[in-house]
Structures are given as structure tokens and as C-alpha cells.
Amino acid sequence: MSAAPERLPVTVLTGFLGAGKTTLLNHLLRTSGRRYAVIVNEYGEIGIDGELVVGAEEEVLELNNGCICCKVRGDLIRVVGGLLKRRGRFDGILIETTGLADPAPVVQSFMADDEIRQSARVDGVVCVVDARHFLASLARTREAGVQLAHASCVVVNKAELAEADTLAAVEAEIARLNPGASLLRSVGGAVPAAQLLDQGAFELPRLALPAGGERYYRAVAPGRHSAGLECVSVVLQRPLERQRFLGWLQRLVAECGDRLLRSKGIVALAGAERRFVFQGVHMMMDSDFDRPWHSGEARDSRLVFIGHDLAGLALQAGLDACQVAA
Numbered sequence: 001m002s003a004a005p006e007r008l009p010v011t012v013l014t015g016f017l018g019a020g021k022t023t024l025l026n027h028l029l030r031t032s033g034r035r036y037a038v039i040v041n042e043y044g045e046i047g048i049d050g051e052l053v054v055g056a057e058e059e060v061l062e063l064n065n066g067c068i069c070c071k072v073r074g075d076l077i078r079v080v081g082g083l084l085k086r087r088g089r090f091d092g093i094l095i096e097t098t099g100l101a102d103p104a105p106v107v108q109s110f111m112a113d114d115e116i117r118q119s120a121r122v123d124g125v126v127c128v129v130d131a132r133h134f135l136a137s138l139a140r141t142r143e144a145g146v147q148l149a150h151a152s153c154v155v156v157n158k159a160e161l162a163e164a165d166t167l168a169a170v171e172a173e174i175a176r177l178n179p180g181a182s183l184l185r186s187v188g189g190a191v192p193a194a195q196l197l198d199q200g201a202f203e204l205p206r207l208a209l210p211a212g213g214e215r216y217y218r219a220v221a222p223g224r225h226s227a228g229l230e231c232v233s234v235v236l237q238r239p240l241e242r243q244r245f246l247g248w249l250q251r252l253v254a255e256c257g258d259r260l261l262r263s264k265g266i267v268a269l270a271g272a273e274r275r276f277v278f279q280g281v282h283m284m285m286d287s288d289f290d291r292p293w294h295s296g297e298a299r300d301s302r303l304v305f306i307g308h309d310l311a312g313l314a315l316q317a318g319l320d321a322c323q324v325a326a
Contacts, residue, residue: 007121008084009092011197012106014147015128016137017099020157023189024128025096032193034091037083039076041098077109077116084119092197093120100143103150104261107202107281124199127151127181128189131162134170138229145229148174149261149306150281151181152201159185177231180209180264180304204277204288209266209302230310236301238323239270245322249278249285252318257283260310265303268293270324 011028013021029036076095083093097103103125110122127147130137134156137144148154154174159167167185174183184191200206245267253260264279278287293299305315 007119008087009123009197010080010110010120011092011094011123011199012103012125013094013096013128014101014103014125014150015099015155016130016134016141016144016147018133019099019128019130020186020189021096021099021128024126024155024157024186024191025094025189027189027191028094028193028196032197034197035089037090037093039079039093039095041096041101076106077113080109080116080120084116087119092123102143102146104146104281107150108284111281111284111286122202123197124152124201125150126153126155126196128155128157129170129174131156131159131167131170131185135166135173138173142228145177146261148178148181149229151178152199153182153184153196154178155184155186155189155191155196157186157189160187177229178262178306179231179233202279202286204279204286205290207264207266207277207279207290209264209304228308230307232305232310232315234301234303234305234315234319236303236319236323238326239268239299240301240319240322241324242269242272245269245319248318248322252315253280253283253285256307260305260307262306263304265301266290267301267303268299 013025015021025038029038080093083090095106097106107122107125110116110120127150129144129148134144138148156167156170156174162170171183174181182195184195253263260280260282262279262281263285265277267276267278269276272289274289274292276287277290278285280286303319
């Protein structure tokens, strides 16, 4: 029996208005050495961005008359389904969302539709930010923070135009609010394609979180730039009782999924010789047992939650109650 073909990688480009998403998209098309189908979402009756995309070998499909995260989501599934029927013509799909889009429904489309999930996977969400204006956008709009929260990679674009202290503040705020995302600087969207592609950011076996060391609970409260966005990082040294933890996680997602933008974790469950890994986008959760714990590896649990108004969720008390007795 022949092996099933590998799932087609999909890269989602997000970022606030004017950050340089189309410039980065063009750079990828010129330099990646791969063939791409490109889906461009331009908000409004008259599409513009599709005309700016270069690359004669690429197939450019435009979705307008609405934000890709709202009423054209069904169109997105239909278009991707059509592309998958002729997947031999390209090596991957690039999706550029409008500057006002929440990328979560785009990611969820690839998680929820069974047919598409079997044939395609979200490889990464690349958030492009303007080095000069990002902090102002983050403070002024909810969309900029939501886009950052879902990113697996953040490209700080137009870095040459920002003062050194501004650039440092932007990168510190990104690391504070999304500590798991890789961070790159760019001038004119010029980033090596290899650093943006083949991320496997939504593949459970490739989920990586920083080592935690000693037990800690760190809630990064909303700052003056973050428009209510928070990040909570938790490291627990004792194993978690399986049924208690899974029940707690299920309740958290069911009750608070609308404000819980991203969640992910590598968990040590009592009695399990394999790591339990989960990652979620709002109320959609993917989880499974991963590789066995290595000999000498610290069997701690590391969890990250990004969203709005998380401090009131009593995350620390809930997780502490899941630990086995000392």
C-alpha cells in the first residue's frame, strides 16, 4: 500500500494595516524557490492587493466583499478545497489576510474541516508588524493584539526606520505577550524564506516551549501598549492527575474560549511515560500523547495561555488542584 501524500503546508500572513504583509509575500514568492497558490483577502468591493502580488508561476485567488475571518470563511474552505484537487501544480499555499482580520478562524478552518485537514496543514502564522507604529497600534486597537497572539513567528518590519530604543521596546513587548513566537527583524520585508517556512508550528510533535526551571506562575498583566491582552505562563514540577487536568482544561475552553486566544502546553501526567501535548485556538483544541520522556529530562509541565482578562480565571488555583499530592 502506497503511503499517503504529505499534507500541503499553508502559511498565513497576518499583521495590521500598512505593516508590509504584501511586501513580505512578494519576497517569499521571489526567493523561496517554491511554487505557491496565493489567496489574498482584500477588504472591500474593489480588490487591490492581488494586483500587487508578483510571480507569474503562482496562482493568485482573491477573496473580497468581506474579511476572511468573517463572512467569506466558507469561500476560503471552498477555494482551498478546489486547490487541493490540483495540488500537483504547487508546493504550498500562502494566505494573506486583511489588516483588520483575526487569523484564528483561518487556522480553525484547517482544523475543523475533515477533508481539508487530511490534505493540508497550517505550517505557521507569520505576523508582520511595523517597527515604528506597532506599539501605538497595539494600544489603540484590539486587532493588533489578537494578530500577535496567534503568531508563531513575528517579523518586525521597517526596522531601519525605527530608533534603537523604539525597536527594543517593540521586541520586548512582543516577547512579553507571546513568548513562544520566534522574532525576526526585516528591512523591506527581506527575511530568509527558510526562517518563515517549514515551521510545523501547529504540529503537536514539534511544539516547543521554553524550559521552566523552578516552579512558577507568571501572569503578564495588560500593559499600556497591549489593549487588554495578557499572557500567563505556568511551570509545575509535580505531575498532574490525568482526569482532573483534562476536565479542568475542557471546562476552561468551554467557558472562556471566546477570550482565550491561544493555549499550548507540554504536560507531565501522573503514570504516563509520554509527554501530553496540547495546543488550542479559542475553543478548538488539538491534543495527544507525544514522544516518551527522555532519560534525565525534567518531567515538569509547561503551559502558556494568551488572551483577554485571564487574571480572573484563577488559572493558578485550578492547575494547582490538578497536581498529585507531594
